[in-house]
Amino acid sequence: MNKICVLQEVSYRAWHMWRRNIDVSLVTWKTNVLPPLLEPVLYILAFGIGLGAYVQKISFDGRAYDYLTFLAPGMIAVGVMFHATFDTMYGAFVRLRYQKTFDAIINTPLSAEDILAGEILSGGTKGLFAGAAILLIVTLFGLASYPSSLIILPLSALAGLMFASFGLYFAAQAPYIDNLNLPIFLFINPMFLFSGTFFPLDGMPGWVRLTAELLPLTHLVNITRAATFGRLHAGLFRDLVYILVLAVIVACLSINKMKARLIK
Amino acid sequence: MDPVIKVTDLRKNYGGLRAVNGVDFEIGRGECFGLLGPNGAGKTTTVKMLTCALPLSGGDITVEGMSVNKDPRGIKYILGVCPQEVNLDPDFSVLKNLLVYSRYFDIPYSEARKRAVELIDRFHLHDKLERPIEDLSGGLKKRLLLARALINRPRVLILDEPTTGLDPQSRRQIWDEVRGMKSNGLTTLLTTHYIEEAELLCDRLVIVDAGKIVEQGTPQELILKHLDGKGNLEDVFLKLTGRNLRDE
Ligand SMILES: Nc1ncnc2c1ncn2[C@@H]1O[C@H](COP(=O)(O)OP(=O)(O)O)[C@@H](O)[C@H]1O
Ligand SMILES: [Mg+2]
Numbered sequence: 001m002n003k004i005c006v007l008q009e010v011s012y013r014a015w016h017m018w019r020r021n022i023d024v025s026l027v028t029w030k031t032n033v034l035p036p037l038l039e040p041v042l043y044i045l046a047f048g049i050g051l052g053a054y055v056q057k058i059s060f061d062g063r064a065y066d067y068l069t070f071l072a073p074g075m076i077a078v079g080v081m082f083h084a085t086f087d088t089m090y091g092a093f094v095r096l097r098y099q100k101t102f103d104a105i106i107n108t109p110l111s112a113e114d115i116l117a118g119e120i121l122s123g124g125t126k127g128l129f130a131g132a133a134i135l136l137i138v139t140l141f142g143l144a145s146y147p148s149s150l151i152i153l154p155l156s157a158l159a160g161l162m163f164a165s166f167g168l169y170f171a172a173q174a175p176y177i178d179n180l181n182l183p184i185f186l187f188i189n190p191m192f193l194f195s196g197t198f199f200p201l202d203g204m205p206g207w208v209r210l211t212a213e214l215l216p217l218t219h220l221v222n223i224t225r226a227a228t229f230g231r232l233h234a235g236l237f238r239d240l241v242y243i244l245v246l247a248v249i250v251a252c253l254s255i256n257k258m259k260a261r262l263i264k
Numbered sequence: 265m266d267p268v269i270k271v272t273d274l275r276k277n278y279g280g281l282r283a284v285n286g287v288d289f290e291i292g293r294g295e296c297f298g299l300l301g302p303n304g305a306g307k308t309t310t311v312k313m314l315t316c317a318l319p320l321s322g323g324d325i326t327v328e329g330m331s332v333n334k335d336p337r338g339i340k341y342i343l344g345v346c347p348q349e350v351n352l353d354p355d356f357s358v359l360k361n362l363l364v365y366s367r368y369f370d371i372p373y374s375e376a377r378k379r380a381v382e383l384i385d386r387f388h389l390h391d392k393l394e395r396p397i398e399d400l401s402g403g404l405k406k407r408l409l410l411a412r413a414l415i416n417r418p419r420v421l422i423l424d425e426p427t428t429g430l431d432p433q434s435r436r437q438i439w440d441e442v443r444g445m446k447s448n449g450l451t452t453l454l455t456t457h458y459i460e461e462a463e464l465l466c467d468r469l470v471i472v473d474a475g476k477i478v479e480q481g482t483p484q485e486l487i488l489k490h491l492d493g494k495g496n497l498e499d500v501f502l503k504l505t506g507r508n509l510r511d512e
Contacts, residue, residue: 100351108368
């Protein structure tokens with residue numbers, strides 16, 4: 001009964017679930033559109049202008065960059081992570097536990113796999129939207145090179161799917177909504193700080209770099225930074241493969257785990 | 265004629281608890297069939313297995329020849345389900361609830377809109393068209409649940425305690441609707457613990473207790489058999505299921 005990868009069981013009906021979630025986001029569009037546009041402005045003010053006044057130049061990949069230019073791609077990656085993860089982590093949890101949305105939809109031709117894949121798709125869409133919005137702001141501040149930065153759009157979608165899968169997994173394993181604090185504390189926040197977002201990993205001790213290598217956000221930051229710096233190179237292919245493989249694995253794990261909770 | 269719904273030796277275990285413990289029944293085309301039982305008898309569990317929302321621990325269910333184990337999607341296309349628990353989509357208005365639900369059945373928008381307007385008329389929901397779900401009274405919510413269950417023009421309707429917790433007026437309204445659908449030939453499975461509801465609506469019924477069928481027949485047959493035709497279905501029900509209180 002259990003195929004190796006549940007994604008094989010997903011039908012086009014997953015898009016119906018995606019549409020449902022997007023419709024909800026459109027109803028409450030102000031609360032969805034403004035944060036990804038305003039958050040980067042806050043970062044730019046606080047870190048770029050505030051902290052940047054003390055940090056003169058950051059040396060990265062053999063060149064010197066001012067701090068704001070260095071930080072900009074990190075903000076994009078962090079935005080994709082937060083928006084995609086939180087969308088499924090809290091959204092799916094609330095729909096499962098409080099709103100009983102899945103219980104209603106499971107009585108229609110959608111299967112549990114369709115419903116949960118739809119959740120991941122809409123979380124990924126939130127990631128894409130956040131990536132695009134922050135990229136827009138960063139571009140307006142003159143912090144992104146083109147055309148290489150355009151790769152950030154499909155990349156945000158892919159990374160969005162990966163983080164949405166993580167979010168769904170966390171939602172699936174949490175008995176109560178308060179339990180979601182744990183993955184934030186143990187996983188999201190360390191990634192936020194230690195994935196090369198705020199400082200380059202080059203000068204760090206070996207174990208820090210090794211740990212960072214394991215964190216998915218690091219790989220997203222690597223590609224995003226190369227893109228805004230206008231310095232994409234073939235070596236980034238392994239970062240891309242890492243994100244792709246992890247996205248598939250975590251999507252399968254999270255759908256399995258959540259399905260077990262949905263259908264007892 | 266082949267039965268529309270055929271349930272054979274149905275079983276569901278929750279750990280050690282045998283919630284449904286070997287249930288058999290058949291429902292014919294156009295019949296309104298009742299599953300009557302006290303709280304915790306296993307009615308909802310049976311319904312959830314029938315609507316392919318819960319895996320079976322044993323036995324089989326077929327709907328129009330399709331098995332829940334093999335073709336859940338085929339079954340779900342032709343079922344209309346009105347669940348016991350109100351699970352309307354709180355993120356949408358009354359109208360949008362119907363429209364979004366119709367999408368899950370691949371119903372094109374123009375058709376869905378037509379059907380939604382018809383149902384809203386029929387269930388007297390027009391005043392509330394654009395209102396959020398949380399603004400609706402219990403009776404209105406149940407009516408909207410019933411309307412939602414009909415959006416895909418089902419061939420079989422499943423009603424799990426459709427009137428529990430409603431005031432007499434709302435209850436009567438739902439009864440009228442169910443009788444209307446019955447006269448249109450819709451096959452219906454209804455669960456209830458209200459005896460008068462079963463007596464009024466059901467052509468045939470089974471009385472379930474602790475996961476087993478304890479009696480079956482038409483309401484008249486049961487009264488005749490157990491009380492020599494004197495008394496009502498409630499007396500039969502209490503005689504068969506005992507007078508002990510059920511706290512789930
Ligand atoms: N998910 C579940 N896990 C464990 N026990 C359950 C679950 N759902 C129902 N039960 C138990 O199964 C029995 C039958 O429940 P149910 O089918 O809801 O009864 P009814 O609908 O007739 O009131 C009850 O004892 C109930 O507590
Ligand atoms: Mg019940």
